[in-house]
Amino acid sequence: MVFKMKSLRLWLVLPLCVLLFAEVASAGQANVFIYHRFDENRYPSTNISTEIFAEQLAYLKQENYQVLSFGEVVRRIQQGESLPEKAAALCADDAYQSFADGAMPIVREYGYPITLFVNTDAVGSSGYLDWQTIKGLHAEGVGIENHTASHPYMVEMEEGESFAAWRERIKKDILKSQQAFSQQLGYQPKSIAYTFGEYSDEVIGLVKELGFESAFAQQSGVVHDKNDLFTLPRFPMGGPYATLKGFIDKLKMKPLVVLQQEPVSPLIYKENPPELLLQLETADVDMGRVNCFVQGENSCTVAAVIGRPGWYRVIAEQPLSGRRNKYTLTVPGKKGGWHWFSQPWVNAERPALQSSLDVKKGSAAAFQADVGKAGEAVTADQ
CATH class of the missing domain: 3.20.20.370 (Glycoside hydrolase/deacetylase)
Structure with a gap:
């Protein structure tokens, strides 16, 4: 498999003044x-x-x-x-x-x-x-x-x-x-x-x-x-x-700590490439040097979400190939080392879904409309 990477500089267009938990208290x-x-x-x-x-x-x-x-x-x-x-x-x-x-x-x-x-x-x-x-x-x-x-x-x-x-x-x-x-x-x-x-x-x-x-x-x-x-x-x-x-x-x-994400489920449903929204604990990492990986002849981007401090939008540039794929983020730590998070994706032929998933997708769409187009928040270097 071929992996392509983009190293991203995060530029906030608007001025900005870490699953559901407060800040991580230890490095364990x-x-x-x-x-x-x-x-x-x-x-x-x-x-x-x-x-x-x-x-x-x-x-x-x-x-x-x-x-x-x-x-x-x-x-x-x-x-x-x-x-x-x-x-x-x-x-x-x-x-x-x-x-x-x-x-x-x-x-x-x-x-x-x-x-x-x-x-x-x-x-x-x-x-x-x-x-x-x-x-x-x-x-x-x-x-x-x-x-x-x-x-x-x-x-x-x-x-x-x-x-x-x-x-x-x-x-x-x-x-x-x-x-x-x-x-x-x-x-x-x-x-x-x-x-x-x-x-x-x-x-x-x-x-x-x-x-x-x-x-x-x-x-x-x-x-x-x-x-x-x-x-x-x-x-x-x-x-x-x-x-x-x-x-x-x-x-x-080291872990790249995700505090909340949407969606949690890796099932690809309706939208390919899938959009991933992450609230990250960023105190110990340099998000200006985040790397995004995706499998296949593809690449992905990470963008700060305008108006939502700590939130980032991750998406591939092309539809994900194969049954299983993933977005992997690696970020250098401010005190050295690298922090890692990976979100799997499954492109099932007949995904077992409740009808309520449509409501979830609607909620995600409403959330995205509320925060604006996150893709405008970054520029990317090849």
Whole structure:
């Protein structure tokens, strides 16, 4: 994939005199990494060599990072406790056999916590772990969490399916997996990883209804003390990103804290390219040097919204290509380092949407009309 970038200088045309929270009180964060396959070279996009994985864990130890379990990360956010300034968390999705064979000997060597998100229908199939192995991993302290039963496209309706039927199908799929965990492990997980990293307002509402306390996606980003617990980011470690340098670069990233955004859902609906409005905590960053990335032969811009201090409009110059894409913002910190935020986008063929989304789009349009054309607030350098 080709990434194009624009470095932007923000110029306010009018004089100006940081999810819904006050200013972030601490610099605590957790850089979370997601893995899939280990030493399975025939699946390059989701694979990492165990040699590089070992180097990454060695670096964590060498640099005195505190490796937290997912449960501890979530607990601290729930209870309003600060995260450490140098913290990481590790997880693997899909419960492939190579996790036990390749990753676990290295994890045991360092004694780090790690979480495995399991899609239960695949358990015992060729190339996947069986329940006996998963029970053993759980007994030795590996966190076992939910990744649905059948690994469906959670935001997509099947052909001819109504919204109500879609909702019932996804609900039954998740409940089926929860029942399997109850039968095999004696508990039901409280955290879920969205399949393919895809979620929506409707999916978030459903997992909350089913009793989950947190949910992880696959957009890159840094977890911080004020994160929305149902859109938690993770840095993928597969394919070209699965290197020691890539790991170190992501470890050094800091969060670009989003206080509010519109929309929250990554579903592309009616408008492509989608418009993203962000209220950012900007005290520690130099927004005059913000970078905007989008996948494909495309570019994106960031503009200060006139009349709304702290608000920025992000939009690509051309329609987003592919099923999954994202806007990624990186901003240099005033005290050094880089801050990161990524918004995923999903261009589903049959998106599962409530009719109320039209109202949301109308509200967003009204908001934009109120603040004026934000695009006039910046000039961009190639």
